[in-house]
Amino acid sequence: MTHADFSLDIEAVRSIEAVPVILSMVRHLTGMRFAAVARVTEQNWVACAVDDAIDFGLKPGGELVLESTICHEIRQHRQPVIFGHASSHPVFSIHHTPRTYGLESYISIPIIKANGEFFGTLCAIDSVPANLDEPAIAKTLTLFAQLIAMSLDTQNHLEKTKAALVDANESGRLREQFIAVLGHDLRTPLSAIRMSADLLETKTEDKRSLNLISAIRNSSTRMGHLIENVLDFARGRLGSGIPIKRQLVDDLGRVLRLTVDEVQASHPRVSLEHALVLPTGVYCDPLRLSQLLSNLLGNAVTHGSKEACISVRAYTEADEIVISVTNQGAPIPAELMPLLFQPFTRSEAGQRGEGLGLGLYIASQITAAHNGALSVTSTLESGTCFVARFPARFKWV
Known part of the structure; x- marks a missing residue:
């Protein structure tokens, strides 16, 4: 009879791909015809995996009366039990387990997880004697039991990680x-x-x-x-990124110039100079590029020197549109550079100012949506320069 309480343990053992091979190796090393991985608790002995060549009758999920097994004792003292000829053994010739199940040979190794929890045993039995005196047998089965315990720990950690990721x-x-x-x-x-x-x-x-x-x-x-x-x-x-609506735009330069004028009107004390030389027929989303430029200018106004001029450039280079914004002032710290295009990083970087730290992130996403990239350089001599590049299709191409 299978108890629902042990279904997860049975599935955990079944999921360890090495278990069938381990049980086959146990039989081969010991010469015994039945091997199993058992879950042993204070009240239950449940088979989790079985390799049976003597028709013992147990299948995964099958149970034995706990008190009738030696595993019940192993759970308490946590030591291996090995004997190859019960009828001539001074202790096990009168033990109830060999008598109950007609066993002559027996080996059982405790499976103990990393946190000290006793999971169960790796065991083998037979109704005929077996030569189990070779020390390598016990050592090898102990390594197998440790491998099973490590695999169970790994599975448990993986399940917890998956659950945490879902949450x-x-x-x-x-x-x-x-x-x-x-x-x-x-x-x-x-x-x-x-x-x-x-x-x-x-x-x-x-x-x-x-x-x-x-x-x-x-x-x-x-x-x-x-x-x-x-x-x-x-x-x-x-979704899959910031949505854009591309179209052929004949006056992208004018769109960007209006954006510069809006920022200038909002910040009359800031000095802005621009050179916007763009062809007709640029394939882009003009509203999004206006937003990109506005965000870059807002960043320059907030973090640049109040006395120095902010420079805006827009031009073609090879088959790309290039939009750059340069401001003067203290260079961006090297440790902050990897965080610039990530959302909500302003407080993490120890910066203060208006906004949520989304402007550069959104600018980078708009550039990416145009199949381009946004980059930055920052030195004391040259200032801080953000450059957006993306491929453009023109009417004459």
Whole structure:
């Protein structure tokens, strides 16, 4: 009879590919005709794997009365028991187990896991005598028992790791769904704030009130960028990356110039200079490239020198579109470089500032969606330069 409580143990032993070979080797080394891996607890003896050439009658899941076995004693003293001729043995000639099952030869090695837990035994029996005096037999079976114990430990560790990974993936999925829903729901009140600011501006000419309205509008714009970044992050993580809609664009340079102008208007004290020389017919998503440039410029404004000019370049090189943003100031620490394009790394890197640390991550994802790559160099002499490169298809190609 198979107990459901032991189904996992039976499956664990069955999953060890070496067990059938081990049982065959046990029979070969000992000359005995029955070998098994048994699970032995305080109340049960259950066969987990069997190699039976004497029709003993046990199959995986089959049980023996615990008290009728020697394994019951081995579980207590945790030492091997070996005898090759029970009827002439001073102890086992009168022991109830050989008499009950008609055994003459017997060997049983404890299987003990790394944490000290007694799992069971690796055993062999026969109704005829066997020569078990050779020390190599006990040593080899002990190594087999240790191999089974190590395999069980490895399986247990693997199952725990899989379970932890499933939990982590589920937690991550729920977290990203929450972010997506939150970002979506924040758009409605933010739109109301913007519309209210626009309405208030038409109702007053008071300079102090207009300054407050301007601050509200700028804050809502910044919040809008944050929300879009959060939504893009969630889309990228929940799907196969940030989605883009490519099309042939004849005025990509103008699109990027408008982006530079918007950033300049939001930061009038920052010095920006640009050289945008792009052909017509670039195959891309212009809105996403505008977002990419805006994120790179936002990063440069936040972390660059306030006194030095920020340089923006866009040009073709071979068959690629190149967009670069360079700012001056302290170089990026070497230990931070591998983290730059990962999400939520600002706090981990010990940096402080506005935002969630998603801007560079999203910029890199937009570049990747265009089959390109975003890179960075940073030195005290040359400044910090982010360069996005991606292949472009033109009308004349």
